[in-house]
Amino acid sequence: MTSTLPLRAEVDVLVVGGGPAGIGAALAAARAGASVLIIEQFNCLGGVAGAGGHGHISTYCAAGDRLRVVGGVIYEVARRLVEEHAGWMNHHGVWFEVEKLKFLLDRMMREAGVGILYYTFFCAAVVEDGAVVGAIIQNKDGRGVIRARRVIDGTGDGDVAASAGAPFEQGRPRDGKCQPMTLMFTIGGVDWPRVEAWRKDYHMREVWERAQRNGDMEPFQTTIMGFWWTPTRPDQVGINFTHITDVDGTRAADLTAATLEGRRQAFHAIDVFRQYVPGMEDCYLVSTPNTVGVRESRRIIGPVVLTEEDMKARRPWEDSIGYGAFLIDIHHIDGPGMDETVWYPEPGFRYQIPYRILLPQGVEQLLVAGRCVSVTHLALGSIRVMAQCALTGEAAGAAAARSLRENVTPRAVDVAALQAELRAHGGILTEDDVARVNAGRAWFFAA
Numbered sequence: 266m267t268s269t270l271p272l273r274a275e276v277d278v279l280v281v282g283g284g285p286a287g288i289g290a291a292l293a294a295a296r297a298g299a300s301v302l303i304i305e306q307f308n309c310l311g312g313v314a315g316a317g318g319h320g321h322i323s324t325y326c327a328a329g330d331r332l333r334v335v336g337g338v339i340y341e342v343a344r345r346l347v348e349e350h351a352g353w354m355n356h357h358g359v360w361f362e363v364e365k366l367k368f369l370l371d372r373m374m375r376e377a378g379v380g381i382l383y384y385t386f387f388c389a390a391v392v393e394d395g396a397v398v399g400a401i402i403q404n405k406d407g408r409g410v411i412r413a414r415r416v417i418d419g420t421g422d423g424d425v426a427a428s429a430g431a432p433f434e435q436g437r438p439r440d441g442k443c444q445p446m447t448l449m450f451t452i453g454g455v456d457w458p459r460v461e462a463w464r465k466d467y468h469m470r471e472v473w474e475r476a477q478r479n480g481d482m483e484p485f486q487t488t489i490m491g492f493w494w495t496p497t498r499p500d501q502v503g504i505n506f507t508h509i510t511d512v513d514g515t516r517a518a519d520l521t522a523a524t525l526e527g528r529r530q531a532f533h534a535i536d537v538f539r540q541y542v543p544g545m546e547d548c549y550l551v552s553t554p555n556t557v558g559v560r561e562s563r564r565i566i567g568p569v570v571l572t573e574e575d576m577k578a579r580r581p582w583e584d585s586i587g588y589g590a591f592l593i594d595i596h597h598i599d600g601p602g603m604d605e606t607v608w609y610p611e612p613g614f615r616y617q618i619p620y621r622i623l624l625p626q627g628v629e630q631l632l633v634a635g636r637c638v639s640v641t642h643l644a645l646g647s648i649r650v651m652a653q654c655a656l657t658g659e660a661a662g663a664a665a666a667r668s669l670r671e672n673v674t675p676r677a678v679d680v681a682a683l684q685a686e687l688r689a690h691g692g693i694l695t696e697d698d699v700a701r702v703n704a705g706r707a708w709f710f711a712a
């Protein structure tokens with residue numbers, strides 16, 4: 266079938282999906298000397314932070330601490346956002362203008378020599394003799410093939426891995442249901458200092474519950490997941506509040522239904538904000554983003570499946586590629602608010618992430634990064650944040666390029682050499698690295 270399709274490109278490394286994972290992968294592979302093409306269905310990079318309209322990246326530091334545990338590409342992104350006055354940062358993460366992130370990522374790809382093809386949808390993996398050798402894509406030019414010596418799945422949903430026949434799981438073990446989706450929205454006309462003061466005085470859950478008791482609000486939400494604000498857009502706030510349950514991110518009909526419901530909830534929420542939040546009396550909708558935000562879908566099954574027990578026990582891994590540190594953040598799967606399975610770590614918490622969670626079973630020359638790596642449903646609640654998705658991408662990109670140089674499959678790369686390479690680019694992989702990077706606190710806080 267593929268032989269009848271036109272060949273559109275031939276590269277060393279094809280990165281499918283331009284979210285945090287894809288960004289890390291593309292930059293690392295290109296900086297290691299590979300020819301790289303990144304394809305993306307929308308018109309920007311950033312994934313949830315770009316087309317998803319979500320102006321906040323975490324997690325760079327150990328839980329509740331200023332100890333930095335993440336470096337590499339995604340730290341570079343944060344630093345440049347702050348240096349370009351497009352955002353601000355503290356130990357919880359970086360807050361930024363979404364449009365400026367898109368612009369920065371376009372430039373970073375150009376600087377690294379990464380080719381970008383927007384408006385291009387991945388349709389199917391091209392598999393020969395058990396190895397992924399390219400992708401069938403669809404765009405305005407029609408259907409075609411991109412051939413690649415290595416492919417990195419950065420789709421968040423494991424589209425490439427699933428298409429190639431790699432085994433995967435989805436959702437919570439008892440019924441396969443996934444975390445709710447959220448359509449972000451941005452409001453304008455906000456008096457932010459008054460909102461800030463109100464936030465300090467009120468427990469927001471009580472406010473939404475009061476609105477619901479008064480008959481002014483449908484009970485779709487009981488908490489604010491995020492008010493994302495940057496000083497360069499002082500009267501605008503990105504709102505993480507809509508909450509859509511019983512939807513599957515691998516089904517177009519569900520993505521559509523979630524978007525329709527999210528937009529409806531956004532307008533309804535604005536009515537409630539105007540009535541109940543001091544400083545939002547005159548707020549209005551500026552925009553909803555290009556895509557609804559998906560928190561959970563497929564997870565591949567690799568030679569190692571990282572579990573919540575591994576995380577909580579801070580299990581050491583010889584093939585560590587970096588650290589995670591976020592809480593096990595599960596939004597309520599069956600109703601509003603947070604799930605009972607949420608787990609809040611102690612201060613200083615951090616855990617190592619092994620390279621082997623990027624390797625799908627039964628398929629060669631394919632690496633998987635980001636939200637669809639080999640972890641359990643609960644472990645995904647922590648590792649799914651963007652800095653960790655980006656660092657798995659960065660390791661995948663470096664490993665793809667290295668595997669080409671070593672002429673081996675990614676499964677067989679020299680892991681010690683890969684780790685040295687990641688470290689040379691700022692990666693923090695071990696406790697020695699944590700101690701070295703944090704000696705003298707050689708990083709900034711622009712808050």
Ligand SMILES: Cc1cc2nc3c(=O)[nH]c(=O)nc-3n(C[C@H](O)[C@H](O)[C@H](O)COP(=O)(O)OP(=O)(O)OC[C@H]3O[C@@H](n4cnc5c(N)ncnc54)[C@H](O)[C@@H]3O)c2cc1C
Pocket residue numbers: 281282283284285286287304305306307310311312313314316319321322323324385386387388419420421422424446447448449491505557558559560634635636637649650651652654
């Ligand atoms: C509402 C919401 C709030 C969140 N809040 C935070 C937060 O505060 N801090 C934080 O750090 N993280 C947060 N997260 C988690 C984080 O944003 C995601 O888990 C992370 O972005 C996943 O990165 P990724 O690169 O794996 O996938 P994504 O960010 O989903 O990127 C995948 C990319 O691949 C593209 N793609 C997918 N399929 C195809 C295809 N078939 N063909 C072509 N392109 C395709 C998509 O368009 C997208 O650009 C939040 C997530 C959501 C949904």
